[in-house]
Amino acid sequence: MTAILxxxxxxxxxxxxxxxxxxxYIRDGRVAALELPGKLNAxxxxxxxxxxxxxxxxxxxxxxxxxxxxxxxxxxxxxxxxSGTQAAAAGGFTSVCAMPNTxxxxxxxxxxxxxxxxxxxxxxxxxxxxxxTLGSRGEAVADYKSLQAAGAVAVSDDGKPILDDSIxxxxxxxxxxxxxxxxxxxxxxxxxxxASMNAGALAFSLGLRGMSVDAESGIVExxxxxxxRLRKSDPASRAHLHVAHLSTAKALEAVRRAKxxxxxxxxEVAPHHxxxxxxxxxxxxxxAKMNPPLRSEEDRLALIGGIVDGTVDAIxxxxxxxxxxxxxxxxxxxxxxxxxxxxxxxxxxxxxxRQHRMPLTRxxxxxxxxxxxxxxxxxxxxxxxxSFADVVLFRPNDDWQFRASESKSKSRNTPFDGWKLPGRIxxxxxxxxxxxxxxxxxx
Amino acid sequence: xxxxxxxxxxxxxxxxxxxxxxxANKAGRKTHAAKIAGNGAGNGHxxxxxxxxxxxVSPSISPRNKIAIPQFHxxxxxxxxxxxxxxxxxxxxxxxxxxxxxEASELEAMPVARRALCYAKRRVALLFYExxxxxxxxxxxxxxxxxxxxALVSALSSSIEKGESLKDTGITLRSLGAECIIxxxxxxxxxxxxxxxxGLPILNAGDGSHEHPSxxxxxxxxxxxxxPPSARTAVKQxxxxxxxVLQGVTVTIVGDILHSRVARSNALLLPKxxxxxxxxxxxxxxxxYAAAIGPGVEIERNFERALKQSNVVMMLRIQKERLAGLEIxxxxxxxxxxxHKQRLAAFAPAAIILHPGPVIRGLEIASEITDGPxxxxxxxxxxxxxxxxxxxxxxxxxxxxxNEHSSKRR
Ligand SMILES: [Zn+2]
Numbered sequence: 001m002t003a004i005l006x007x008x009x010x011x012x013x014x015x016x017x018x019x020x021x022x023x024x025y026i027r028d029g030r031v032a033a034l035e036l037p038g039k040l041n042a043x044x045x046x047x048x049x050x051x052x053x054x055x056x057x058x059x060x061x062x063x064x065x066x067x068x069x070x071x072x073x074x075x076x077x078x079x080x081x082x083s084g085t086q087a088a089a090a091g092g093f094t095s096v097c098a099m100p101n102t103x104x105x106x107x108x109x110x111x112x113x114x115x116x117x118x119x120x121x122x123x124x125x126x127x128x129x130x131x132x133t134l135g136s137r138g139e140a141v142a143d144y145k146s147l148q149a150a151g152a153v154a155v156s157d158d159g160k161p162i163l164d165d166s167i168x169x170x171x172x173x174x175x176x177x178x179x180x181x182x183x184x185x186x187x188x189x190x191x192x193x194x195a196s197m198n199a200g201a202l203a204f205s206l207g208l209r210g211m212s213v214d215a216e217s218g219i220v221e222x223x224x225x226x227x228x229r230l231r232k233s234d235p236a237s238r239a240h241l242h243v244a245h246l247s248t249a250k251a252l253e254a255v256r257r258a259k260x261x262x263x264x265x266x267x268e269v270a271p272h273h274x275x276x277x278x279x280x281x282x283x284x285x286x287x288a289k290m291n292p293p294l295r296s297e298e299d300r301l302a303l304i305g306g307i308v309d310g311t312v313d314a315i316x317x318x319x320x321x322x323x324x325x326x327x328x329x330x331x332x333x334x335x336x337x338x339x340x341x342x343x344x345x346x347x348x349x350x351x352x353x354r355q356h357r358m359p360l361t362r363x364x365x366x367x368x369x370x371x372x373x374x375x376x377x378x379x380x381x382x383x384x385x386x387s388f389a390d391v392v393l394f395r396p397n398d399d400w401q402f403r404a405s406e407s408k409s410k411s412r413n414t415p416f417d418g419w420k421l422p423g424r425i426x427x428x429x430x431x432x433x434x435x436x437x438x439x440x441x442x443x
Numbered sequence: 444x445x446x447x448x449x450x451x452x453x454x455x456x457x458x459x460x461x462x463x464x465x466x467a468n469k470a471g472r473k474t475h476a477a478k479i480a481g482n483g484a485g486n487g488h489x490x491x492x493x494x495x496x497x498x499x500v501s502p503s504i505s506p507r508n509k510i511a512i513p514q515f516h517x518x519x520x521x522x523x524x525x526x527x528x529x530x531x532x533x534x535x536x537x538x539x540x541x542x543x544x545x546e547a548s549e550l551e552a553m554p555v556a557r558r559a560l561c562y563a564k565r566r567v568a569l570l571f572y573e574x575x576x577x578x579x580x581x582x583x584x585x586x587x588x589x590x591x592x593x594a595l596v597s598a599l600s601s602s603i604e605k606g607e608s609l610k611d612t613g614i615t616l617r618s619l620g621a622e623c624i625i626x627x628x629x630x631x632x633x634x635x636x637x638x639x640x641x642g643l644p645i646l647n648a649g650d651g652s653h654e655h656p657s658x659x660x661x662x663x664x665x666x667x668x669x670x671p672p673s674a675r676t677a678v679k680q681x682x683x684x685x686x687x688v689l690q691g692v693t694v695t696i697v698g699d700i701l702h703s704r705v706a707r708s709n710a711l712l713l714p715k716x717x718x719x720x721x722x723x724x725x726x727x728x729x730x731x732y733a734a735a736i737g738p739g740v741e742i743e744r745n746f747e748r749a750l751k752q753s754n755v756v757m758m759l760r761i762q763k764e765r766l767a768g769l770e771i772x773x774x775x776x777x778x779x780x781x782x783h784k785q786r787l788a789a790f791a792p793a794a795i796i797l798h799p800g801p802v803i804r805g806l807e808i809a810s811e812i813t814d815g816p817x818x819x820x821x822x823x824x825x826x827x828x829x830x831x832x833x834x835x836x837x838x839x840x841x842x843x844x845x846n847e848h849s850s851k852r853r
Contacts, residue, residue: 194767201735207631207653207704284632328610328640330630332651 003027004432005044008037009054009393013061014365015372015382024059025049026389029431033385054393057426060364062094062124062390063345064371064381067158067183067244067268067316069337070096070126073111074103079321079410081120084341087319087409089123089428089436091341094390095372095380096124096319099158100131107131107142109150116151124430125390127153127377132171132182136160141171148178153375156183158244159291161219163189169226176230176239181266181375183242186219186251187211187292196332198278198293206281208332211293217250224258224265231263242374243267245318247292249302256311266374268316271340271347272415274303280415286327286334287415290320304356307366314371317344321411339409343402345394346421353396354422360396389432398424527623527644527841529834530634532656532712533737540716541684543660544667547833555588558832563590565839568621570612570637571648572598572628577800577824578648578657582625585831591839594621609633610640617641623838626650631704644838646831652702652765657831658799659708663716664826665819666692666755669795689718695749696722697780698759698807700729702766705799706759707736714739723749724780727769728761746780750790757797758782758808773806783809787817795819 004026011022011034023040025033027047033040044051065088071079081098088096098115100106106115112128120126130152134140136159144155155175161184162168168184175182192211197203199210223241230239246252246267258265272290277297280288288294306312320337327334348367352358372381379387404417428436524530535543550558567586571579579595586593596603596616603612609628616624623644626634631651638645649655666689694713700706700722710720720740722729734742743749750756761771782796796808796817804810813820 191768201732204701204730204733205707205736207651207707283635325608328608328636330609330628330636331632332630 003032003044003047003049004052004389004429005040005049006052006054006059006391006393007040007044009057009059011059011383012361012364013369013383014361015061015369016384017361018383019361022059024383024391026391026429026432029389029433030379031383031385031387031389034383052393052427054426056395057393058360058396059383060392060394061368061381061383061387062392062428062430063092063364063367064095064314064377065093065317065319065341065344066097066129066154066314066371066375067270068096068098068319068341069101069321070098070115071321072102072120073106073114077410078323078326081115081122081126083408083410084319084321085123085126086436087339087341087407089430090408090425091343092345092392092394092425092428092436093341094124094388094392094428094430094435095127095377096341097127097129097153097375099129099156101136101157101159105131105136107134107136107147109143109146112147112150112152123435124428125380125388127151127375129154129156129158129183131155132157132162132175133167138162138164138167141167141174144174144178144180148180152180153377154181154183154242156185156244158183158185161185161187161189163219165222165226168223169230172223172226172230172239172241173237176237179238179376181240181242183244184219184223185244186216186223186246188215188218191215194332196289196293197281198295200278200296202278202281206284211291213248213250213295213299216246216248216292217254220246220251220254224254224263227258227263227265228261238264240264240266242313245270245273245292245316246306246312247273247295247299247303249299252302252306252311256306259311266313267311268314268371268374269303269307269312270316270318271344271351272318272338274300274307275347275351276300276415281331284331285415286329286331287338287413287417289331289334289336290318290338291336304352307352308356308358312366313374315344315348315366316371317341319409320413321409322413323411324413327413338414339404339407339411340414341409342407343414343416343419343421345392345425346400346402346419346423347416349396349423350421389429391427391429392425393427394423394425396423398422400424523642524635524638525642525644525838525841527838528634528638528646529656529838530638530645530647530650531654532659532708535656535712535715537684537686537715540660540663540712543830543833543837544664544684546836547664547829550589550832550836551829558588559590561589562586562836562839565589565591565622566620567591567593567623567625567835567839568616568619569593569595569625569648570616570627571595572603572609572626572633573649574598575627575649577827578627578655581824581827582646582648582657582831582835585828586625586835588828589832589835589839591835594619609636613637613641613643617643623835644841646834646838649704651704652707653704654708654711655704655799656708656712657827657834658705659712660834661823661827661830662705662709662757662797662799663712664830665797665823666694666713666718666795668822668826669755669819684716686715687717689713689716692717692754693719693721693752694755694757695743695753696720696757696759697746697749697782698724698728699761700724700733700759702728702762703759705757709757710736710740721749721752725771725776727771747786747790750786750794753791753794755797756782756791756794757799758802759799760801760803760807777806781807781809782812784811784815787812787815793817797823799823 070084195211203210317340368381631653
């Protein structure tokens, strides 16, 4: 593999605290050197490295998304691993963690391996998240050891929360034994039947059944209690609970308290939950229907508070492609979710950096080093020498317009069509390969 | 105006004169829907950037989403709401309400034979995903009395049973020549989907727990016919409906507010005209945030205290089919919320009693009230057919006519 010199850029690497002009040298898919501008020119000439001019750009670790739905196996009409990872590359992501609610459910080493096979033609690295229980039925925990050996980086029944206390306890204990986090989609489905948006005055006005805040926070509180119980019986327990797509102030508060008490709890927030409120539903726009639902302005601001104060560990998209005909239905019948890989960086820069003045390096930490840490993805989300050469180059102050019709995803379900966002992505590299280049992909 | 269809000034329910409006007025209609239509032309989505914090995401259908459809009537499925639609009363201005009621009175006064020529051979489809005797018959007879041809498609029809989408059913009906679709649907918001998919005027005949605009308008007409003489004089002097016409009138809506589209449409409509709306019911059927639906709406859980303030009492049925998971002790409910003779006599002897039907005698309302002197329930049904004629006229007037069926009205 040829070497690459990325020169003239401003390197921002939250994993090392680097926030300066540096040239970056890549060899054999790894970061080989980082030097002051110009210092690597001789080496590049000698090794006949490809030169990438990053003048005016931020050079950052490729982004890491620990919550995506790539729909393969089984639902290739919505997305494939190939198309989903192309969307990831276009959005600056170089590592994506794929949820197991495929068809069949990924509860086996065979499916876990199939997803990582070269035949899938993934543009960026795919890390499977395996089912926490067989068939995600919540009845019997899967074989975590063999799943981990096959490449799974966490276990989750995303979309189908584990409600039974004893099963959840067992999942946490078993996963801890092999060092895997348990990711919980926190929703008490016993009280959310038929609900299609956030509970409250707007749901009443629209005549829609609402999903209460308590349906989320109740499960988060229960899970934290189970974790505490586990630690009590075994103080050396490595049990790790990760709360997926946290959406309410109340659940956030529960996580904050648990962290203060020293429990191993982490959480993620999706860009749509800090960028939008339930008002985006308007006249029953199904592209504003997701689970957890868009919440109130108070919840949105609380999430931003949690991001700013460090309670939130990661930004994760919950990229959930659905075909047009599925979303073009009655609101209550339409499936939940939106695509999110191509808008995550822009929305994060817009809301967190521009509107809420978070330093760029902290925003990037939430999109790279921190999520990599949550799921122990080694040598990802970092530009330290020796790391995988996963790199994103973008112009932070260059605004661009997101057009759903130009998405690399197979699906178009997004409420952000036409939005003007900061941070135009110029190039994405996955392990030293250029997987997205704006000069080649713009029309 | 064609000689066949001449209309004269008329009296609402024989008592209230309302200024006659000419057809020219109709062209000047400005509704919320019309405004949406204004910028929706072209590719169906505006290219302007939506502001993030305004959180005002308008329904967008990207150009890629559209299917090329032969244009029979010069109207495209461009993703906006046709101005002849009646989907939510929140789209109606006071002037819109005035025009609809005026139209209703004109049509009411017209000789039956002449009325039947107004929209002769215009095509109206009734698309009913929920069974409904009252509303369906009312709309159907209203359309027929205007001379329109009607076609009924119910949820049991084969294409829907086979899984055809609402969008495709709508497009099929439009291709078959429907110029207006009356939709009854169990899912809230379904009329928006049909309106955007077809570009046709859609009359909402009840969608889930959302709205039932024709019911609110017929309730309004019923209430106006019973206004005390002083208020009636005010209406007379202004010759039209205005935002204070119901000043001093308290309308109490009792029962299963949570699932009632009738409650929502009335709570949005009546305060626009100056009325006070009081919701009354137990917590499980009336959440606290229901009062936030709009201005002029309050909650009073004590039925007798609510009755004491009421000029109009609207009783609602408990919608057992929508309860799913909610528990109600019917005996306790009857004890606290049933309207019976003693309660009415003690707390609201002069109030008029409305009920959108179907009435469950012995549950929310006692038989002697349904049939008693305060009851305006039968009148509601009458006003329903008049209001629905007016809504159909409004929809068909707004819809571009085909040459072979050029209007007899102008
Ligand atoms: Zn989930």
